[in-house]
Amino acid sequence: MARSKSSAGWLKEHFDDHYVLKAKQEGWRSRAVYKLQEIDEKDKLFKPGMCVVDLGAAPGGWSQWTTQKLGSGGEVFALDILPVEPFAGVTFIQGDFREDEVYQSLLDALAGRSVDVVMSDMAPNMSGNKGVDIPRAMYLVELCVELADQVLRPGGDLLMKVFQGEGYNELMNDLRSKYQKVITRKPQASRARSKEIYLLARSKK
Numbered sequence: 608m609a610r611s612k613s614s615a616g617w618l619k620e621h622f623d624d625h626y627v628l629k630a631k632q633e634g635w636r637s638r639a640v641y642k643l644q645e646i647d648e649k650d651k652l653f654k655p656g657m658c659v660v661d662l663g664a665a666p667g668g669w670s671q672w673t674t675q676k677l678g679s680g681g682e683v684f685a686l687d688i689l690p691v692e693p694f695a696g697v698t699f700i701q702g703d704f705r706e707d708e709v710y711q712s713l714l715d716a717l718a719g720r721s722v723d724v725v726m727s728d729m730a731p732n733m734s735g736n737k738g739v740d741i742p743r744a745m746y747l748v749e750l751c752v753e754l755a756d757q758v759l760r761p762g763g764d765l766l767m768k769v770f771q772g773e774g775y776n777e778l779m780n781d782l783r784s785k786y787q788k789v790i791t792r793k794p795q796a797s798r799a800r801s802k803e804i805y806l807l808a809r810s811k812k
Contacts, residue, residue, distance in 0.1 A: 637668035639728055641796035642805070644672055650790070650807060652764060656680035658722050660713070660758065661697075662704060662751060663729030663768075665689035670697045673726075682720070686713055704729065704750060714758070721760040727751045727767045730803070741772035748778060755811070756785070765808040772802075782808045 624638060647653055653676035661670045664685035673683050674696035683697045686709070691699050698716055702709030729751070731743035748769050755765045765786070769775065782789045787810035797803055 637666050638796060640668035640672050642728075642794040643669045643726070645794040645796065646766065646792050646805060646807065647672070647676065649792070650809075652724055652726075652766065652807075653677060653681075654723075657724060658682045658717075658720050659684070659724045659726065660717075660722055660754070661685040662725070662727035662754075663687055663747075664699070665691050667691045667694070667697075669726065669728055670694075684713065684716055704747070710750075710754070713754075717758060720758075721763075722755075722758045723760060723763050725751065725755040725759055725763070725765050730768055730770075737772060741770055741774070744770045745772070745774040745778070752778075752781065752785075755808075759811050761811055763811045765806075765811070767806050767808075768803050769806050770802050771804065778806075782806065786811055 629641070653659070653673060655678040657677050658681065659673050659677065661673065661683055664670050665687035667685070670683050670685045671694070674681065674694070677683065677696065679696070681696065684700070685691060685697050686700045686702065686704055688701070688703045690701055693699055700709065700712050700716060702712060704710060727747070729747045731740065731747065733740050748767055751765070751767050759765060769778070779789060786808035790807045790809065792805040792807060794805065
């Protein structure tokens, strides 16, 4: 079947993308690493020896960046519905974060560790229908917040991809009640036409 003009256009945009080319040249697994890099350099998220949870980790760019910042004493627990080629310093769990048994597998892997940063680049498969996409995305965000409530140490940070829409104001109010400060970030590597932003909730109360 012939590709539609729009999908062919997306592929051309993707492969011509400055960040895609840069990631290949520099040995990163995805262009998304530059979003995390910019946020980390601005907000100083990671320190050596930390324990970090990476949700929506495939193909592993965020975990890759994080393990380099944490050093040999740090640990990353990564989860995605897609497989991720393993590498040192990362414990990987494959499964759908929305399923109770997968969520529990992550908790079991953490084995009571106190987590310093929970981060999520998760997003649902977008249909183009806001009425469907925003609630799906917000459900993933709510699950991230729930996990952070459970595993994040006092003073820990939560970083999440979100899409502004229904439920966003309620989310902000919830985060402000649980964290000292909530910051919005739109990294340069985030495509201009994308509605995604990143919320950084700092210093869990």
